[in-house]
Amino acid sequence: MSKVNLKQLAKELNLSVSTVSRALSNSHEISQETKEKVKYLAEKLNYQPNPHAMSLRSQKTKTIAVIIPELSNNFFALAIDGIESIMQTAGYQLLIYLSHEDQQKEVSIVNKLEGRVDGVLICMATETHDISHLRGLKEKKIPIVFFDRVSNKLNTVKVITNDIESAYKATEHLIARGAQRIAYISLSLNISVDQKRMQGCLKALEDHQYTGDKKRVLSCTINDEENYQLIKKMLSSPTRPDAIFTCVERLAITTYTVCRDLRLSIPVDVKVVTFSNMPAAALLSPPLTTISQPAYEIGKAAAQAILDALNKNIVELDDEKIILPSILIERAST
């Protein structure tokens, strides 16, 4: 059973190709009778329109690109779940690209997108400074929506969480638990969310008169091994912090590992709080207080935004921030 196309349907029905095409797209200038005959046969022969021919003709691909730094992080997995739930309903395909936190890769991915997708959802790579590749997309009239990690250099829809506030609250949580010296561990201050989280954290510290060595920032990288050493060094010092706020889950896990290796107990010696969407966070030893982002909803919101743009045929999206709240989940230690 080779692929059935319009021509074959037309021959079978003694109609022209265009009539069949119109009948299937429910054109009002086709008789009810013909429509039914055509649709019946199409159904019977399991006719599936050739997506490439359609794209070539209509310049619409019914495909969306999703560009993320990595996949083995529950935040992104959940976000894609959310995106998929919207796109599946709308009949769009999802092309997934991983930048592996590499600007070079991100650029080459983006440059191959034209003609392939109708819109782009992106969470920028840590490394990305220059955004001219994204500007290029806008010039090519491909709508683009940022989520989580955004750039203010480009005016478009951005779906984010209330990171400053959440970080502020989480820091107050550490203070309330009696922390004396608090350290914020950053992944890369090139990331918008990292900046905001740090901002919220430091603001809380200042408001509570945590200054000097009561307030500290450790800059980590995307290299886990290096981070381990950095954190170990900090926690080996006699004036080590007794509370740590990590920007991302991965750094929290590294921190846990360091504490275990140094035989420091959590949360007695060190209190830890982090942004995280790990499914098993509740089972951690001891339970980790987390700021949980609504990843699924973020994905849905971003998908909906791009869909709206496509439906209304708006190529140039307004600069708009959709802010969804994160939730602080405190877990009593056993």
Added chain:
Amino acid sequence: MSKVNLKQLAKELNLSVSTVSRALSNSHEISQETKEKVKYLAEKLNYQPNPHAMSLRSQKTKTIAVIIPELSNNFFALAIDGIESIMQTAGYQLLIYLSHEDQQKEVSIVNKLEGRVDGVLICMATETHDISHLRGLKEKKIPIVFFDRVSNKLNTVKVITNDIESAYKATEHLIARGAQRIAYISLSLNISVDQKRMQGCLKALEDHQYTGDKKRVLSCTINDEENYQLIKKMLSSPTRPDAIFTCVERLAITTYTVCRDLRLSIPVDVKVVTFSNMPAAALLSPPLTTISQPAYEIGKAAAQAILDALNKNIVELDDEKIILPSILIERAST
């Protein structure tokens, strides 16, 4: 800067479209000089061939479909990472589809694939019994490779792990730890991996004379709430098992939750072992002994298999099993 195509290049160079096309595809019947001129201009104008036109013409899409049940499970995230690493290099795009463990959805996804992709990588949904949709793909000459969850009803390449052996060893691990009554918790015996894991577990029990109420099987579903009740009921009984082998991570987490709610301690009252690829498993309270699958390598192997088929233009893949070993990770309880 609107999209530049062959026609424009040809005009600019005073050549015909076909010459330009041939020059770019390095045809041997084009002079070196012309080739260079063409390539230079193409580079300069950042010419990107229209993928849909190419697909329409050549019937090759340079795109692979990946169909998985869900994404928020580290196994699949890692597998896709592996697939992507191979496909990125080979210049293939990845179309991701989620079946949400629903046969209906899987079928409708598969039916829309013809003409859209060159090959399919699939991990079947729990629910899927009937595989005629996959047979259909084979008839349409689209190569298909199974990974993790496979069907023996279709002859093709299958990338799996040594589940029977791993489960056997993990069960012996429980026995060595002094377990008296061991229960295997299954997700769905319709899944190939579940069957094998159970088989390995039960074989070990038999070999060690665990019979009668020393050996038990609990059948769970994809509904977490329901599973919670089923496990709770089992663990509330006076003759409750003191060791549990769960088929998948999610059931292990549910088991942990039940134990916490019933105030049973792990691993004193109940020993737990599971297949899992959770990144933070080492930090669980208490540490969980896991059988870790080489998810990334599975993805790579599956991707490589489909790529080989496409390169050699083999449409009908031989029935072949690629078996990668899982690793039992024992963790001392603190």
Added chain:
DNA sequence: CTGTTAGCGCTTTCAG
């Protein structure tokens, strides 16, 4: 209401 025709951007015979 239906058919004819052109063309989306590309590759690939077939002719020079």
Added chain:
DNA sequence: CTGAAAGCGCTAACAG
């Protein structure tokens, strides 16, 4: 070595 022309499957302008 290069060009002209056909056609992949589809939609849409134009013509009846």
